[in-house]
Amino acid sequence: MKRNTASSAAVSANTFKFDLDRAKPSITEYGNTIREANQNDFPVLAGNGVSFFTITMKSGALRVPHWHPNAWELDYCVAGEARFWLVGPDNARKTVKQVVDIRPGQIIFIPQGWFHAIKNLGTSDLKLVLTFNSGMPTDIGIPVGLNGIGNNVFAQAFDVSPDVFNHFNESNKFFAPPLTKSTGRKS
Secondary structure: OOOOOOOHHHOOOOOOOOOHHHOOOOEEEOOEEEEEEOOOOOHHHOOOOOEEEEEEEOOOOEEEEEEOOOOOEEEEEEEOOEEEEEEEEOOOOOEEEEEEEEOOOOEEEEOOOOEEEEEEOOOOOEEEEEEEOOOOOOOEEHHHHHHHHOHHHHHHHHOOOHHHHOOOOOOOOOEEOOEOOOOOOEO
8 A cells, every 4th residue: 555645734625626617728729728736736636647637529520640659548528529540560570550439428548659539520519538647748740740840751751752742731739620621721
């Protein structure tokens, strides 16, 4: 049994409680939000290897493709309908690709380091509660990677001209707005 060595005088009634729904969003893009209860926001989590997030996405919004190098992710659907795309290696180093839809009451597990994206398929807001096995999970998304590595490297990787990447929107760091039905472009 692990004992808490902190002085009992330092423990307050709010030490073990955190109002995630009322926390200020750590990320807001296109009306979509992420709120966090990590070891910095909720200090009682420090050293316990866990954090909780909520993600609220507007209809048609996309959480850009990304991965978490230091944590697995377990997502619980509170409201709405979500589609997840997952890509990663199996134990034989073969690529696994899956598309998984979830609705309220269902969960999805995303292994550490697996590339994934989330889309709100419904007509109302999607709300997910995310659990990570890290007190401070990190996130690397395609727009950040493209901006950091550069057009020439991606051009060589995909055997295309670097000009192909000149018009990519690298400002959508976490979310992309819905596509319109008539043009296929973002609204």
